[in-house]
Amino acid sequence: MPYFQLAALLAALATVGPFSIDTYLPALHAIGVELNASPLEVQQTLTAYMLPMGAMVLWHGAFSDAWGRKPVIVVSMLLFALASLVCVFAGSIETLLVGRALQGISAGAGMVVGRAVVRDLMEGPRAQRLMSHVSMAFALGPAIAPILGGWIHTVFGWRAVFVFLALLGLALAALSAWRLAESHPPAARQPLHLRPLARRYRSVFSSPGFLLLSLAVSLNFNGFFIYVLSAPVFLIRHLGLGETQFGWMFVPGVVGMMAGSALSARLAGRLSQARTIRLGFALMLAAAIANLAVSFLLPAGLPQSVLPIMAYNFGMAIAMPSLTLLALDHFPTHRGLASSCQSFLQMLVSSVTAGLVAPALWGSVKSLAFGMNAILLLGLGCFASWWWLFHRQRRDAGSQ
Numbered sequence: 001m002p003y004f005q006l007a008a009l010l011a012a013l014a015t016v017g018p019f020s021i022d023t024y025l026p027a028l029h030a031i032g033v034e035l036n037a038s039p040l041e042v043q044q045t046l047t048a049y050m051l052p053m054g055a056m057v058l059w060h061g062a063f064s065d066a067w068g069r070k071p072v073i074v075v076s077m078l079l080f081a082l083a084s085l086v087c088v089f090a091g092s093i094e095t096l097l098v099g100r101a102l103q104g105i106s107a108g109a110g111m112v113v114g115r116a117v118v119r120d121l122m123e124g125p126r127a128q129r130l131m132s133h134v135s136m137a138f139a140l141g142p143a144i145a146p147i148l149g150g151w152i153h154t155v156f157g158w159r160a161v162f163v164f165l166a167l168l169g170l171a172l173a174a175l176s177a178w179r180l181a182e183s184h185p186p187a188a189r190q191p192l193h194l195r196p197l198a199r200r201y202r203s204v205f206s207s208p209g210f211l212l213l214s215l216a217v218s219l220n221f222n223g224f225f226i227y228v229l230s231a232p233v234f235l236i237r238h239l240g241l242g243e244t245q246f247g248w249m250f251v252p253g254v255v256g257m258m259a260g261s262a263l264s265a266r267l268a269g270r271l272s273q274a275r276t277i278r279l280g281f282a283l284m285l286a287a288a289i290a291n292l293a294v295s296f297l298l299p300a301g302l303p304q305s306v307l308p309i310m311a312y313n314f315g316m317a318i319a320m321p322s323l324t325l326l327a328l329d330h331f332p333t334h335r336g337l338a339s340s341c342q343s344f345l346q347m348l349v350s351s352v353t354a355g356l357v358a359p360a361l362w363g364s365v366k367s368l369a370f371g372m373n374a375i376l377l378l379g380l381g382c383f384a385s386w387w388w389l390f391h392r393q394r395r396d397a398g399s400q
Contacts, residue, residue, distance in 0.1 A: 146246035
């Protein structure tokens with residue numbers, strides 16, 4: 001498959017997860033009204049989706065290590081389409097929660113297995129470049145999804161949003177079956193034997209370097225994700241916008257991500273991965289501080305309340321490909337499983353953010369800005385700890 005087509009397909013597969021979150025956000029109020037559910041119950045449809053997704057991503061990579069990348073992707077996308085149909089026909093909030101949980105079980109395969117495909121096919125700067133291009137295209141999802149979801153909901157109703165997701169799953173299953181070549185040959189596969197598999201999971205989750213880098217990726221993203229989860233309150237209540245105007249936050253945010261990913265691709269081979277990551281953190285920190293200052297010094301509104309989010313995402317997208325690849329490089333013989341563990345940690349952090357952190361912060365723009373800064377500082381602390389650990393290990397190896 002040509003490079004551009006591969007990057008586009010991998011990006012589209014990775015967008016299934018964000019699309020499942022962002023597309024129906026403008027319809028949350030309507031869902032609550034029709035299904036006679038409280039705002040908190042409707043909000044838990046996010047948690048019902050993310051917790052199973054976080055649990056299942058532990059297995060997508062291991063399955064792809066054992067059975068190949070392509071079959072896992074195709075079957076998962078078909079299951080995602082079926083789960084979306086459960087949501088379409090939900091007659092109660094309980095049924096919708098079941099449908100969302102089933103979506104979560106299958107939606108993460110594209111993201112997890114796609115990362116493994118990148119490392120199967122490429123190394124070094126070429127891998128960073130492809131990961132950056134995938135991230136750049138993937139960034140379009142959060143911009144398009146809430147705008148598209150808002151219009152679909154306004155014209156056809158909230159159930160049509162899940163019809164769209166079902167069609168997306170079917171289309172990606174068909175494209176993957178038709179165009180995606182298998183990148184993990186049978187000779188390199190790892191059988192699903194319980195004891196060896198348990199040892200591999202234990203080796204991954206007991207690796208301090210892998211855990212620190214993966215948590216840094218997760219926390220950096222959640223500095224922005226609190227705004228995604230709080231979008232209905234942030235945009236409608238605090239900024240006074242309508243249900244079809246979610247693009248005022250998501251478009252600038254995604255422009256920042258795309259620009260950062262494009263710069264990360266250009267820096268591949270020119271700056272070391274560590275220097276690229278430090279640049280990304282410096283830009284994120286400046287943006288987060290600016291966001292806090294704006295929240296105290298200026299009234300909530302456009303464009304001042306969204307420009308720091310765009311700048312934050314610019315820095316986050318610069319650092320993310322290098323952080324992700326450095327984490328996966330800890331386990332070159334079972335990258336699929338390592339990618340699963342990385343995604344599990346990200347989903348675990350995001351689930352906590354969805355269920356606890358975002359609802360606690362979305363009461364004001366000031367608390368959201370404080371949350372962005374606090375989460376970023378945790379991510380920076382993880383990377384700094386990895387940096388210290390990496391250099392200590394190098395010194396110890398040199399002294400032997």
